[in-house]
Amino acid sequence: MAKIKLTKTELKAQRDGLKRFLRYLPTLKLKKQQLQMEVRRVQLEMQQLAAEIRAFEEELDRWCALLGEERRESLETLFTVTGWKTSARNIAGIDTPVFDSLDLQRHEQDLFLAPLWHEDLLDAVEKLTVMRLRQILLEEKLHAIEEELQVTTQRVNLFEKVKIPETLDNIRQIQIFLSDQQSNAVGRAKIAKAKCAARVAESQAVAAGSVDQE
Numbered sequence: 001m002a003k004i005k006l007t008k009t010e011l012k013a014q015r016d017g018l019k020r021f022l023r024y025l026p027t028l029k030l031k032k033q034q035l036q037m038e039v040r041r042v043q044l045e046m047q048q049l050a051a052e053i054r055a056f057e058e059e060l061d062r063w064c065a066l067l068g069e070e071r072r073e074s075l076e077t078l079f080t081v082t083g084w085k086t087s088a089r090n091i092a093g094i095d096t097p098v099f100d101s102l103d104l105q106r107h108e109q110d111l112f113l114a115p116l117w118h119e120d121l122l123d124a125v126e127k128l129t130v131m132r133l134r135q136i137l138l139e140e141k142l143h144a145i146e147e148e149l150q151v152t153t154q155r156v157n158l159f160e161k162v163k164i165p166e167t168l169d170n171i172r173q174i175q176i177f178l179s180d181q182q183s184n185a186v187g188r189a190k191i192a193k194a195k196c197a198a199r200v201a202e203s204q205a206v207a208a209g210s211v212d213q214e
Contacts, residue, residue, distance in 0.1 A: 004170050006177040014174065018167045025159045032156055034092040035149040042142045049138065053131050060124055079122060080105045084133055094148045096141040099134045102126070 004010055083103040088095040104126055 006174050011174045014167055014170045021159050021164050028156045031092045032152045035145055038091050038145050042138060046138045049135055056128055094144060096144050097137045099137050102130050
């Protein structure tokens with residue numbers, strides 16, 4: 001800890017700093033609470049989505065069983081993901097990704113050879129792709145929020161356990177030093193006053209003695 005100056009100017013600076021810490025701390029605590037709530041919300045959403053994906057994959061597997069082994073292996077060649085769009089949602093001061101849409105191109109198929117439920121199967125595969133992309137974004141969102149929560153928690157601890165106690169101690173030290181200085185100054189003033197009074201009394205006594213001798 002750097003040595004502080006024991007002056008009135010430093011006392012004012014320390015008091016101003018304490019006011020800033022006390023004013024900013026509630027904002028940090030509120031942000032921490034918001035981030036903690038958001039972490040729990042995203043974790044719950046991830047659990048629910050994971051359960052949906054598992055159930056949907058089981059259903060899709062039963063559907064794909066209608067295809068031969070060769071057709072199942074070539075299923076991914078029936079479409080191409082050309083891109084996907086996201087937007088940003090601000091949570092407690094940080095931008096987190098949100099899924100918007102999927103750009104998927106379906107390859108042309110021979111309508112006479114393709115089964116009647118072919119399009120329904122592709123719809124299901126597209127839905128599963130969207131769900132998995134949402135899952136990836138939720139993981140990114142959770143990581144970003146947890147990082148910000150860690151930084152915010154560190155700042156709260158820094159203010160509560162270091163900065164505020166340290167500043168209060170600095171103020172106490174400066175006040176004690178200035179109070180001692182003031183007491184010493186009063187004491188020196190009293191001594192000086194007493195000495196002056198003694199000199200005046202002595203001078204008056206000498207003067208009175210001179211008059212008596214005359």
